[in-house]
Amino acid sequence: MSDTVTTRLDTRELSVGSALAELRKEAITKLQLVKYAGASGDYNLIHTDDETARRVGLDGVIAHGMLSMAFLGQYLCWLTGPDSIRRLSVRFAEMVRPGDVLTCRGRVTALEQDVAGQRITLELWAENQRAQPVTSGEAEVII
Amino acid sequence: MGRLEERVSDLLVSRDLIGQQSDEVLVEIERGAIRKFAEAVGDTTEACLRGEVAPPTFPTTIRIPIPGLTYDLARILHGGQEYRFQRPIRAGDRLRCRSKLADVYQRDGRLGAMTFLIIDLEGRAENGEPVFTGRSTVIVR
Numbered sequence: 001m002s003d004t005v006t007t008r009l010d011t012r013e014l015s016v017g018s019a020l021a022e023l024r025k026e027a028i029t030k031l032q033l034v035k036y037a038g039a040s041g042d043y044n045l046i047h048t049d050d051e052t053a054r055r056v057g058l059d060g061v062i063a064h065g066m067l068s069m070a071f072l073g074q075y076l077c078w079l080t081g082p083d084s085i086r087r088l089s090v091r092f093a094e095m096v097r098p099g100d101v102l103t104c105r106g107r108v109t110a111l112e113q114d115v116a117g118q119r120i121t122l123e124l125w126a127e128n129q130r131a132q133p134v135t136s137g138e139a140e141v142i143i
Numbered sequence: 144m145g146r147l148e149e150r151v152s153d154l155l156v157s158r159d160l161i162g163q164q165s166d167e168v169l170v171e172i173e174r175g176a177i178r179k180f181a182e183a184v185g186d187t188t189e190a191c192l193r194g195e196v197a198p199p200t201f202p203t204t205i206r207i208p209i210p211g212l213t214y215d216l217a218r219i220l221h222g223g224q225e226y227r228f229q230r231p232i233r234a235g236d237r238l239r240c241r242s243k244l245a246d247v248y249q250r251d252g253r254l255g256a257m258t259f260l261i262i263d264l265e266g267r268a269e270n271g272e273p274v275f276t277g278r279s280t281v282i283v284r
Contacts, residue, residue, distance in 0.1 A: 026185060035183035039176075040203050044216050056217045065221040066203050070184040073199035077188040082196045082231050089225035137223075 008079045009143060011111075011118045020106040020122070023075045027101045028063050036067050058095075065092035068102060068126045068135040075104035075124065080141045086119075090137030094128070102126045102134065109138070117142045156214060156247050156258055156283060164243035165207045170266070172197060174234040180204065197232035200224075202264060202277050207242040209262070214283050222259065222280035229273050238266040238274060245278070258283040 008021055033047050042064055045052035050060045069090050076085050096102065106124030113119070120143065125136035174194035180201055181191040190196040203224075232238070246261035264277035 032183065032185070035179075039180040039183035041206050042203070046217070052217075066200060066224065067184065069224055070180075070186065070198060070200045074184060074186040074188060076199060077186070077191065082188060082190055082199070085199050085228055085231065087225070087227045088199050089223070091223040092221055 009120065009141075011120075011143065014108050014111060014120065016108055016111060018108045020079060020108070020124075023071075023078055023104040025071050025102045025104070025126075028067070028096060028098050030061065030098045033061060033063055033067070033098065036064055036070075040064065040066060042066065059097075061098065063096035063098070063100070065096075065135065068092070068096055069137075071102055071104055071126050072124055072135065072137065072139075075106070075126075076122075076139055076141065079106075079122075080120075080143050084141040084143050085139065086142055087140040088137065089139070090135050092135050094132055094134040096128065096134050100134075101129045106139075114142060156212065156260060158247045160209075160211055160244050161247055162244065163209050163211055165209050165241055167239050167241045168207050170205050170238045170240045172232055172234055172236040172238065176204065177201060177234055194234050197234075199226055199228070199231075201232060202226055202266065202275055205238075205240050205264060205266065207240060207264070209242055209244050212244055212260075214260075218284055220282040220284065222282045224280070225278040226275060227277075228275045232266070232274060236274070237269050239269065239271075240264065240266045252282075254284050 037043055037048050047061055047064050053061045104126050106122045109123050110121035120141050122139045125133040127133045177197050178194035186198050191198045242264045245263045248259050260281040262279045266274045268274055
């Protein structure tokens with residue numbers, strides 16, 4: 001079973017519009033992209049080989065969109081624990097490159113009492129060091 | 144998402160392929176694979192680092208090709224992704240998984256006419272109970 005997680009979402013203090021604590025990730029490195037390629041099975045060389053990336057018109061390798069979604073997954077786990085997550089849905093809006101520093105942020109968009117507990121809908125996104133959202137979406141958790 | 148085969152082709156994905164699905168594949172969720180995934184992401188969730196509970200985007204590791212669906216890796220973009228869970232995926236789970244091409248449509252975007260593929264993935268426990276579903280939006284340009 002999973003940890004006893006001290007949730008960072010205190011339902012007594014939450015209301016629609018509440019901003020959530022942010023999670024800042026370390027700068028993305030090429031090594032991380034190689035590791036993520038291996039761990040995820042996404043071997044598209046535009047993420048790990050500059051030459052391939054340039055051939056398709058990029059300046060160099062770009063991060064897997066799924067890596068920034070994984071950051072949001074981590075963010076959700078950090079906020080509520082992995083057992084609480086019912087849905088995570090994102091759109092990939094901007095490219096992410098090695099050296100980029102992503103910060104995960106979110107806010108509450110709905111609160112609802114469910115038979116299973118408090119169902120919370122969150123808007124969440126990962127933004128880069130220029131405050132540009134790169135991957136944005138929505139999540140539902142029950143705590 | 145289905146396996147993205149590296150095959151250069153000018154053909155757009157045919158709508159005739161809508162509904163095409165893979166066979167069911169039994170996927171064993173391994174502790175080491177969860178750990179490796181969490182480490183690559185830099186996910187500090189303890190249950191994930193211990194390899195007990197899969198991070199929510201772990202189903203991306205489950206890649207099941209859809210028969211007949213091929214496209215050029217260099218010409219695709221991942222537009223969006225959704226996962227829904229009945230419960231978290233745990234090490235030791237043996238999931239019956241299947242992928243399916245749910246839809247194909249054309250749309251004009253900032254890069255010109257593009258083909259959108261909606262690819263679904265589902266995972267059930269051995270007793271048939273649903274565990275998770277995934278929906279990928281893949282853009283072919």
